Amino acid sequence: xxxxxxxxxxxxxxxxxxxxxxxxxxxxxxxxxxxxxxxxxxxxxxxxxxxxxxxxxxxxxxxxxxxxxxxxxxxxxxxxxxxxxxxxxxxxxxxxxxxxxxxxxxxxxxxxxxxxxxxxxxxxxxxxxxxxxxxxxxxxxxxxxxxxxxxxxxxxxxxxxxxxxxxxxxxxxxxxxxxxxxxxxxxxx
Numbered sequence: 636x637x638x639x640x641x642x643x644x645x646x647x648x649x650x651x652x653x654x655x656x657x658x659x660x661x662x663x664x665x666x667x668x669x670x671x672x673x674x675x676x677x678x679x680x681x682x683x684x685x686x687x688x689x690x691x692x693x694x695x696x697x698x699x700x701x702x703x704x705x706x707x708x709x710x711x712x713x714x715x716x717x718x719x720x721x722x723x724x725x726x727x728x729x730x731x732x733x734x735x736x737x738x739x740x741x742x743x744x745x746x747x748x749x750x751x752x753x754x755x756x757x758x759x760x761x762x763x764x765x766x767x768x769x770x771x772x773x774x775x776x777x778x779x780x781x782x783x784x785x786x787x788x789x790x791x792x793x794x795x796x797x798x799x800x801x802x803x804x805x806x807x808x809x810x811x812x813x814x815x816x817x818x819x820x821x822x823x824x
Contacts, residue, residue, distance in 0.1 A: 665700075666709055673717055677729045682764040683753060685736035685746065689808055690768030694720075694733050732762065740805070741772030743785035747793070754797055765793070766803040773807030777820035787824070 684690070701718045704711050716727075724730025736749040746767055753759055776782040790802050806821035 665704075666711065670713055670717070673713070677724070677727065680764050681724065681730040681732075681761045682766060683732045683735035683759065683762045684766045684768070685739065685749065686734070686766075686768035687739045687770045689770045690739060692808075693766075693768070694731070697729075697731070730761070732759075735759075735762075736767070739770045739772075740767035740786060741770055741776070743781075743789070747789045750793060751796075754800065763799060764801045764803065766805065768805055769807045771807065773820040773824070774816035777823065778816045782820055782823055 684693070697718060697720050701716065704713050704718050705715055718729070719727070720729040720731040722730070722732050736746070736753050738745055738749065740746045750765055750767070754762065754765070773782065776785055790804060793800075794802055804824050806824050807817055809817070
């Protein structure tokens with residue numbers, strides 16, 4: 636169920652990129668997403684996703700959501716395989732380049748350099764959404780006072796340098812070992 640929730644959030648976030656909305660953990664009712672919005676997202680969004688282990692929760696969730704929707708979960712009556720994704724978006728799938736860039740956004744400046752290299756490659760000229768996942772470092776960046784300089788400011792600069800690309804800001808996953816810093820970091824993001 637957590638994976639399904641994560642993928643509902645991913646789709647809602649990617650759909651919202653078109654409309655510049657903030658979508659968070661309170662937006663979880665998949666039955667409220669119109670089929671036309673899903674199809675529009677699949678037609679318009681070309682996503683590159685950089686992550687390590689924790690980031691696979693989104694793509695695993697996509698697979699879970701596919702089965703959930705195909706089975707009519709929550710009374711959904713969407714076309715079969717509406718939530719399918721692949722690298723390239725072939726066959727009506729969402730174009731999601733999984734592991735497009737190595738590592739995760741906890742490794743500064745590598746994630747910035749990899750983003751620029753990826754976007755400057757003519758082979759990736761169709762990509763209009765970049766997502767980077769954390770792998771537990773957001774609380775450490777906050778505690779060290781570097782979350783702004785190593786994540787927020789570089790993201791803002793990337794938005795300036797690549798105005799035709801939407802950059803999805805991601806918060807960190809639950810971290811019961813450092814809950815206070817994790818929550819503070821997520822609020823900052």
